[in-house]
Amino acid sequence: MRLNSIKPGAGATKAARRVGRGIGSGLGKTAGRGHKGQKSRAGGFHKVGFEGGQMPMQRRLPKRGFVSLTRARIAEVRLSELQALPVEDVDMLVLQQAGVVPADALAAKVILSGVLSRKVNLRGVGATVGAKAAIEAAGGSVQVAE
Template sequence: MKLHELKNVAGAVHRKKRVGCGEGGGHGKTSGRGGKGQSARSGSSIRPGFEGGQMPLYRKLPHRGFNNYNHRVEIAVLNVGDLASLDAGITEINAVVLAANGLIRGGEKTVKILGDGEISRALKVTAAKFSESAKAKIEKAGGQAIVG
């Protein structure tokens, strides 16, 4: 099977609803908008949870707990084996070099190096955090693991 041979399942594609084209079409007169009121007007959109000015339920109920999402620190995780895949000419590695080589996203400043994989050449690696095994492998290969 190839992409150009794919077909929709029977009943998956519906014809477009043509509103306002007479009562015989089933969507005439009010065009599926019901009677009068705010929702019958053009451009109307009422946000979810709006109760017509009455105090909404989500504001009546107490808010409890803590949400860490706003205070999180995004950490780019990288393995020692990934560092070995960089060009042989690169000896000093930091977040800018990793982003330039596509190993991390450009905006991620906090990098943690983990110990999965092997490294055979001496590298001077600057990162925010290192695991114990990663630090040991980098230093065993003759490199430096600098926290910064």
């Protein structure tokens, strides 16, 4: 076998549709575009969603829901990461200085992941129900600012 002799199998490829090439092709005269109208013309383009001047569907339907732009800036902190911190009192500043949360994080929340075996006092940092129970079981406390 040579690279210059390779070709697709029989029936694998189809000839391109040649429109506007006479009556015998089945696509002569109007070339499959029908008669008159914007879509039959050369350059008969309209943008996606355009409905001929009628109020388009995406503007007729009511807008619902909300996407928070700050959601991505709420960091998650594992219990195992709290275990590794050298201090007992933990707040956002301590977490940022230790590199546990990014510097641009607006808030942080402790999640139940890993083991915490020492006392940790959280201030101004949220915690899930399971994480709060684990922190209190280890002798620590959770104080969330309102």
